[in-house]
Amino acid sequence: MSSEKQKINLNRVAMPKQEPGVRAHNFSEVAQGYTMEMAMEEAARCIQCKKRNCVEGCPVNVQIPDFILALRDGEMWDAARILKGDNALPGICGRVCPQESQCEAVCTLAKKGAPIAIGRLERYVADWERAQADKPKPEIAAPTGKKVAVVGSGPAGLTAAADLAKMGHKVTLFEALHVAGGVLMYGIPEFRLPKDIVQGEVEYVKSLGVEIVLNSVIGKIETVDELLSDFDAAFLALGAGAPMFLNIPGENLGGIYSANEFLTRTNLMKAYLFPEYDTPIKVGKRVAVIGAGNVAMDSARCALRQGAEQVYIVYRRSRAEMPARLEELENAEEEGVIFKLLTNPKRFFGDEKGWVKSMECYEMELGEPDESGRRRPVKKEGSEFIIEVDTVVSALGTYPNPLVPSTTPDLETSKKGTIVADEATGTTSKPKVWAGGDIVTGAATVISAMGAGKRAAASIHQFLMQG
């Protein structure tokens, strides 16, 4: 035993954050990031375990102890290189990955105290590298002469494109919208994931030689079969882009948005900067967000920042079943979002101009567990009551957009509309076509989509090199 042996610090270095009362009124980033001193102090807590549970816990297997060790020793370029070796989008993952249920959940320190703040360290290293002027050129394998089309530039598509480009393949990435990034641009708000961070990582992917073709809706401008006449393989990373509604009376009244529309107007089109930006949004005084996932929390917090006085999360189950990350739920609550739990809308009422003015809800109670394992919400008969609202955001989840599957006849899909693909490789029923991310799993996380992109890239590489 070394005489220098220090007692392990069981507390993590706190993340500086904007005060709730302040941040609820601006779109600047809530969590402001570690300083160099904070990052070094936190990195020094890592005990460099022999059995690297954290690496196993990461869907893209970042060599976590290695980059933390480099960081601790001040070898910042090494830290960045190690990180980017497995993850093309570390600035994004450091901010939006649910580390608490992945790498940090299995951290040895978590048994006794707070796990290493892996996400915060990842963010620190990514941001440090981004700020450097002269970045070393990434290592790219010699050109293979093979061409791959990647459809969709969200996390799965960007990851697969980056990996394939590094392996020497010529990659063209098709995006339907006018900027690359998918849900990272239109969905996740600026105050959680600044858009210049996303674009910085998109630029990195481009620096690997990936060509990005914007404004191209595959299924319309070209079918998958047409793509395959130009490319040796295609990876479909289409996301789960279509919104679900409640299908109750009054749902098409003015002022009722899908979360996709509400967030797209706000984040992608920057309606919060109207009229400097041309796209408007109407956020009233009393906003109800239906649902309790991360998208619901994002919507509620965007509503607050755009002038709403009362923002409700309306959820049919109880707090324990809320699917949002704990951190997001707490952030929303601190900012003043009000949770109306065990509450389910029955119908909406409009004013004489066709604008929503109130919603009638049922009180709910929890019954027996359903197929998801959560207790089934059951309505209390005769419990109807009215909530006055002038804006509603339906954040019930999304399902796959059928544009590509419906124009690709021999691509097998499930009853839910997802593309059937092998989990380990991403291969589909159609030769030369791989799929991954939300289009296969239904709406999930950024990092799980990235994991799918990575596995598909490896499988595509293997296929291309055999031929």
Added chain:
Amino acid sequence: MYKILRREDLTPQIHLFEIEAPAVARKAKAGQFVILMVDEKGERFPLTIGGWDVEKGSVTIVFMEVGASTRKLATMQPGDSLYAFTGPLGVPTHIENVGTVCCVAGGFATAIVVPVARAFKEAGNKVISIMGFRTKELVFWEDKLQSVSDELIMCTDDGTYGRKALVTEPLKEMMEQKRDINLVVAIGPTIMMKFCAKTTEPFGVKTIVSLNPIMVDGTGMCGCCRAEVGGETKFACVDGPDFDGHKVDWDLLMSRQKSYLDEEKRSLQLWEEHCHHQVRGKA
């Protein structure tokens, strides 16, 4: 990309742009639309495709200056490029030989009726077209619609050219005279399409309309363009824009179109102030 190759001012407020977009031109069909953005801070808004030239690699759009975005678009000149141009979107108009088709064109929508009328004509139909404008000065493309129609009826609201009538009047007469019309296609302002549908409904003549609700992405992602058709919620961008006019909930559609009236006024006012300053700056 998306360079303006040609500009034609059809009337002082109605403009035609031919845009360089070869991939869109290759796939475009009558009844489809594009979503465009004038600049980086612009809105995404839909315009129905007016024509396309595969060899030249161009797509034609025709628009009327109504709000800030279309006024901004109208300041662009040949050689300038649009920031974004996505298409072809939506389901093409279903073209088949049904016998006789009556195409009703309202105002600037004449430009998008022409390819639809041509497609019906080429499919072997007899095409009777009705064109309606507010006044003579606004009339354009009478010759183009004439060239793809067997019969053309011109109307103006004030009687300065053709019949003094709304388009619904000759349409109603045709219905009452029991002329053998198998299909009506009405494209124009929402109010015009609504009343065309109301005119034909009692006679049971199928009437297709091309809805123009507010859109954002245009690919089925946001649901902004939802309309109720036959009691079901439809997304105009992916399920349409063509629908059975007898089944559309017109009042809902019109109230949703007015969602941003205040903001549109504000944008327009700011745009006019901006233009005013620019003119003064140049003087």
